[in-house]
Amino acid sequence: MSLIQIYQCLCDETRLRILHLLQDGELCVCHFQQILEEPQVKISKHLAYLRQRGLVESRRDGYWMIYRLPVRPCPELDANLACLHDCVREIPVFRRDTDRRARLRARLAATSPICCTPAKPKGKKKALVV
Amino acid sequence: MSLIQIYQCLCDETRLRILHLLQDGELCVCHFQQILEEPQVKISKHLAYLRQRGLVESRRDGYWMIYRLPVRPCPELDANLACLHDCVREIPVFRRDTDRRARLRARLAATSPICCTPAKPKGKKKALVV
DNA sequence: AGGGAATATGCACGGGTAAGAATATGCAAG
DNA sequence: CTTGCATATTCTTACCCGTGCATATTCCCT
Numbered sequence: 663m664s665l666i667q668i669y670q671c672l673c674d675e676t677r678l679r680i681l682h683l684l685q686d687g688e689l690c691v692c693h694f695q696q697i698l699e700e701p702q703v704k705i706s707k708h709l710a711y712l713r714q715r716g717l718v719e720s721r722r723d724g725y726w727m728i729y730r731l732p733v734r735p736c737p738e739l740d741a742n743l744a745c746l747h748d749c750v751r752e753i754p755v756f757r758r759d760t761d762r763r764a765r766l767r768a769r770l771a772a773t774s775p776i777c778c779t780p781a782k783p784k785g786k787k788k789a790l791v792v
Numbered sequence: 793m794s795l796i797q798i799y800q801c802l803c804d805e806t807r808l809r810i811l812h813l814l815q816d817g818e819l820c821v822c823h824f825q826q827i828l829e830e831p832q833v834k835i836s837k838h839l840a841y842l843r844q845r846g847l848v849e850s851r852r853d854g855y856w857m858i859y860r861l862p863v864r865p866c867p868e869l870d871a872n873l874a875c876l877h878d879c880v881r882e883i884p885v886f887r888r889d890t891d892r893r894a895r896l897r898a899r900l901a902a903t904s905p906i907c908c909t910p911a912k913p914k915g916k917k918k919a920l921v922v
Numbered sequence: 923a924g925g926g927a928a929t930a931t932g933c934a935c936g937g938g939t940a941a942g943a944a945t946a947t948g949c950a951a952g
Numbered sequence: 953c954t955t956g957c958a959t960a961t962t963c964t965t966a967c968c969c970g971t972g973c974a975t976a977t978t979c980c981c982t
Binding site for chain 4: 804806831833834837838841852854855856
Binding site: 669672675738741745748 | 808875
């Protein structure tokens with residue numbers, strides 16, 4: 663992973679928002695959709711872009727794909743993510759994302775599922791969680 | 793100047809090298825040419841790109857255009873330049889640029905001119921410096 | 923005024939990329 | 953093995969960008 667590639671990943675707002683959210687822990691695609699309020703294809707493609715360049719890692723969990731920052735990020739990525747964290751502190755979009763994520767977390771804590779429930783679960787919820 | 797614009801500026805190697813050099817003080821275009829060993833048009837266009845987005849400022853001094861980092865950079869730019877400085881410390885191209893700049897400086901200290909001498913000066917040197 | 927030096931700009935071309943619509947894939951439950 | 957859900961991929965369109973060639977601009981000196 664080169665420094666240039668890192669900057670190429672950072673120069674799009676959607677990707678910045680994704681990386682910023684991931685700094686607070688892993689997320690699945692449907693949660694990105696809920697928080698960012700962007701179409702699925704857009705989010706999915708930016709996640710693929712980031713994954714191909716090694717800025718995020720993914721794993722599957724049943725229906726869902728869970729994305730996270732690299733477990734062992736290279737020093738350049740680490741430094742730039744820290745810098746990003748500082749820079750966005752005051753920017754409304756990013757604060758909004760953080761807030762929406764917190765509220766989403768609260769909602770999830772109240773119910774059982776780890777990830778979002780399918781649109782028409784019909785009581786499948788519990789089974790899905792296991 | 794937005795954060796995205798900063799990252800857009802940072803995602804090209806030539807521009808990274810330019811910004812890295814400017815962290816050590818202002819430079820004219822012909823010095824960039826000597827240090828980076830890239831064609832004039834390439835350097836000039838990248839400098840224009842950076843200037844249009846507010847990452848560098850320029851002033852004219854006789855024959856020469858002198859470029860520098862903004863006198864009062866915004867916090868985001870400041871943070872990212874510091875981050876860049878850390879990140880490139882070990883990268884050969886950037887070390888080479890630093891070395892070449894130091895050697896250029898030594899050469900200039902030995903002679904009088906502030907900037908490089910025209911190709912065929914014919915004794916105009918002293919007059920140019922004043 | 924005119925020449926020459928340093929630098930900038932216009933034009934052209936190839937390549938990457940962002941976005942959306944449509945479609946495909948992988949998974950789980952019945 | 954079919955259905956429904958979450959996610960990925962393909963295709964297309966439009967745009968921006970990096971580069972090089974040629975030319976223009978701006979300045980200094982005579």
